[in-house]
Amino acid sequence: VKARAVRSSGVPTITQVAEAAGVSRATVSRAFGQPELLSDATVKLVREVADQLGYVPNQTARALSTGRAGNIALVVPDITNPFFAAIMRGAQALARQQGYATFLGDSDETPELEDLLLTRLAAQVDGFILVSSRLTRERIRAHAARRPLVLLNRDVSGIPRLLIDAASSYEAAVEHLAGLGHRAIAYVSGPAISWSNRQRRDAVSRAAERCGLLLFIVPTEKPTFEAGQRCTEAVLKTGATAALAFDDVTAQGLMSGLAARGLSVPGDMSVVGCDGVVATMTYPPLSSISIDCFGVGQTGVRMLLDVLGGERVREKSMLATELVLRATTAPPQGTAVLSPVKTAAGKARGENLSARKP
């Protein structure tokens, strides 16, 4: 039999190590996989030879043989969004530490692409983490039937998931604004398919009603800076004196749009965001609902690895959020300062009043 096609000859195989070390391939395999079965001397010898040759066990072959790929995939709608980037970082850090490599799928906010990524990657990974998935429940269930799958920031019963509970914080934010004297507020919404958008919108709606505030819903296409900018006019037209955005990036866009029109924040309009990743970087620093994104990523990986390890995992976990007051909320123009902030559910805090969590 003839040798195969141009096999990138750069990478040594287990056979070469075995020959060089004068042992069987099985022994080399064990030297890496289960060294406790071998004598110390043998392990040492094999490892030295391997090092010298630059041998590293071929993960692909290993995967085929064991059925374990040693890879996981993280799929996000837009890696450019700092919220997802931070989650990715947390996930990847823990995954690597646990011996897993991470595929990153960017679905560009489209369900079709997300679907494609999942089917294409399925055989190469041991499991998936879907962040803010734009897929239908049916598709998610279908994919979950083929490979272990964990949901972040998306609520589908029967699938292990970590939910970011921003509802109470949004309610607190609305109450905070009401306390400042605002009578009409706007919610700048996120993607219609987004679970968290619904959750946040509903929370705002509930709280607004309770506080007797007039609420306007302003739609956007995607949670991006540009989309936030573009909706500025629409927000202004409502006559609202304060805006709660779906996330920080959108809020930042809105602030930019306001500045471009010569309006000041919070003087002419109060703005509240959500995520806390970019909030500290805006000017003025954005009052925002803070999420521990790095932790979200880590938790996602932990849940997935638990599933892979056959352990029981809570099907549904909730992550608390916190309203952090910075510099973008104030009484509406021409309003005397009213009573101090009164928060019901979530507790608000000022950045300077307490240290950030560790």
Place this chain on the structure above:
Amino acid sequence: VKARAVRSSGVPTITQVAEAAGVSRATVSRAFGQPELLSDATVKLVREVADQLGYVPNQTARALSTGRAGNIALVVPDITNPFFAAIMRGAQALARQQGYATFLGDSDETPELEDLLLTRLAAQVDGFILVSSRLTRERIRAHAARRPLVLLNRDVSGIPRLLIDAASSYEAAVEHLAGLGHRAIAYVSGPAISWSNRQRRDAVSRAAERCGLLLFIVPTEKPTFEAGQRCTEAVLKTGATAALAFDDVTAQGLMSGLAARGLSVPGDMSVVGCDGVVATMTYPPLSSISIDCFGVGQTGVRMLLDVLGGERVREKSMLATELVLRATTAPPQGTAVLSPVKTAAGKARGENLSARKP
């Protein structure tokens, strides 16, 4: 022989499709890989059966058999940095379109981790794209000997690379500042190991000398918002009236630090960044050296795929940058307006004067 361990039974194999379709495994394989060898009827039949079963060719097995993984890896120092996120996006978009899945490696700015990622991923990918690699030339060469490797924003002879030529734009920026009447400027540097940091620093240094400006170099640990903030004091101490930062994120941190001290930009200090990703989002909008990050990512993939395809690639490509003037540069305090901007190498333009590139 007994059946193997708990093989995730969710994914159908080629054998099952072959049986269901009443053909051989080879035929099924061809129906996907080289349908032109089969009769139309057979292809249709096999595909239908496969669809129904939910069969997708197993990329892992394919990789083992062909030697082609169908994967590439992109390694960046920090995915949280919008510059790298944007590159990742461009890279992934093109890679997917060409049938490649993308691993993302985040080295957390450390050479050791980068090294680890490369060795761990080597057998699973057809090639690497290293962005702003923090590795030594020797290590890069060592890895390049094992797997095709393309460098982005790093200059190592003998390795295909795309260099972002910000030098002339930095010089133009310095000249612009000189033209505004600044006499003392600061360069807020990036990571010492970074190639582009050296390039940018040297360019600033050259231009400053030429223009007779006093130049101070202010070091930072990493190109992050926080690091930018932390160096504010140091920048102020120099007495410089303008600062050029290593990148936008650092510049943004500096602006935040200045604002926290009640100083205004550009009133009290002019600031220039580099990357152009976040520049439009800051307040005031940051004058910055603009880079087509999405294009950088795409080009990186194109170069790598060319190498994989056995085509000749230019060993060294340069990508032009452009100084985009926004709202963060002005004459130093107490200086009358001087002559209009004079730029030598790069051509500066104001955001409103011309449309952004398509």
Place this chain on the structure above:
DNA sequence: TTGTAGGCGTTATCAA
């Protein structure tokens, strides 16, 4: 403690 041999899912070669 170590070696032998069969198989993971796919593709490539050779025949038919």
Place this chain on the structure above:
DNA sequence: TTGATAACGCCTACAA
């Protein structure tokens, strides 16, 4: 145009 069969690199039950 299709089928049988041997790899690809590694792991592991079984034997020694």
